[in-house]
Amino acid sequence: MDKSILEVVHKGAKDLHNVGLMDEITLREFDALCLPPIKTYSASQIKKIRHKCKASQAVFAAYLNTSPSTI
Known part of the structure; x- marks a missing residue:
């Protein structure tokens, strides 16, 4: 099964x-x-994902529908 x-x-x-x-x-x-x-991510893991996507904090925050200060 x-x-x-x-x-x-x-x-x-x-x-x-x-x-x-x-x-x-x-x-x-x-x-x-x-x-x-x-799944939870550490700050360094989030930063690595953001850099891999070549996204600024503001753009990455928009992807996640959250504020840049959260990122």
């Missing part, structure tokens, strides 16, 4: 919603549970 148990359960939840056996709120809860973990 190539899929994780969470992926299988999530697909089952979507199928139940599609046939009307699960409401939208419950499906959203399943969606939230199935989000991938957020």
Whole structure:
């Protein structure tokens, strides 16, 4: 089996919603549970990524929809 148990359960939840056996709120809860973990980056890793992309801090911040001071 190539899929994780969470992926299988999530697909089952979507199928139940599609046939009307699960409401939208419950499906959203399943969606939230199935989000991938957020990877954290150090300041030096972010700087390396920014330099690799040849982007200024302001441009990189715009890519990420955040402020330059965050970058």
